[in-house]
Amino acid sequence: TTAVTCPTVRIHPAVIAQAAATSAVLHGGRFVLGVGTGEALNEHIFGDAWPQADVRLEMLEEAVEVLRALWGGDFVSHHGKHYTVEQARIYTLPDAPPPIYVSGFGPKAIDLAARIGDGYVSTMPDGEMVRRFRENGGGDKPCQAGFKAAYADSEDEGMRIAYERWPNAGVPGELSQVLPSPRHFEQASELVRPEMLKEAFVCGNSADAHLEMIDKYAKAGFDEVYVANTGPHYQGLFDLYQREVLPRLR
Structure with a gap:
């Protein structure tokens, strides 16, 4: 599991989609892509503005949409609010798409993880966070911590x-x-x-x-x-x- 990768600013989600697909093939289906909204320390290097938290969550949601579309195996064109993909296709795909675990610490991020994630990632032994994830759509999806x-x-x-x-x-x-x-x-x-x-x-x-x-x-x-x-x-x-x-x- 990557804990976690930021697929929004420094690296385009289409590039992450290809890298994750290859990793999943090489690991025989044992690969999990953990994603999060990132840190300015890593993401600011091209000079783009560092978005506020709500915008970063919005970008992450669209990035996950792009990832899953590309893992479908067809040619993908996407013209969204934050990302554009033109006739892209990933040719080396695992038998099943990699699960996406979403990191979240604040309420909005946890709710997003519950809604779009195949699992949840955190670093704090906080039962309230886990309960919020499960009660807001996460159900019995895996909760992972470190x-x-x-x-x-x-x-x-x-x-x-x-x-x-x-x-x-x-x-x-x-x-x-x-x-x-x-x-x-x-x-x-x-x-x-x-x-x-x-x-x-x-x-x-x-x-x-x-x-x-x-x-x-x-x-x-x-x-x-x-x-x-x-x-x-x-x-x-x-x-x-x-x-x-x-x-x-x-």
């Missing part, structure tokens, strides 16, 4: 690594979506203290801490949880999960 770890010999060392490598995880609100430059992220991250990252990361080498975090997502109603290690000690995280976390989950 959290970060910073594996190390101690919690303090893990916290140090997290703060060194990913302090922007502590930047609040919509700043991560609207700041356009790494310099701005660096400046905003000066407001983040190392201990603040304990809310976003599982630091150290405790299997109990990982199981506790996974349990939060399970109780919130998520079906799948993905863990991303930050820092150099990824093998230690793999070994911990093999030895202690996964057996206890089973």
Whole structure:
């Protein structure tokens, strides 16, 4: 699963449609395209204006329409509000179109995910978000989430690594979506203290801490949880999960 790709500004949805179709073929149908409205940091590079949130959601909805049309296998011409496609066709297609999971944090984005998505993506163990998705059209579609770890010999060392490598995880609100430059992220991250990252990361080498975090997502109603290690000690995280976390989950 891509968690998540922005198919609206920097990359035209027709290009994403072709890339996702190829990925689905190469992965034997195991590929899921996660999409979201993106971040100015990545999307502003061609000098286009960064749209406000409502417009970005509108663009995402039309982009998903373009993706699914192209995965139908015919020639597609689309003349929409935000995108134009002229006689485009994807020739290498998987047996079934890739599922599209939609990311959402605010109410409008969650409602859009429920309406157009084949699943939902989040990074917070928030049961209200899952309930809103399911009650507003998502039903029993998959809900997927992820959290970060910073594996190390101690919690303090893990916290140090997290703060060194990913302090922007502590930047609040919509700043991560609207700041356009790494310099701005660096400046905003000066407001983040190392201990603040304990809310976003599982630091150290405790299997109990990982199981506790996974349990939060399970109780919130998520079906799948993905863990991303930050820092150099990824093998230690793999070994911990093999030895202690996964057996206890089973």
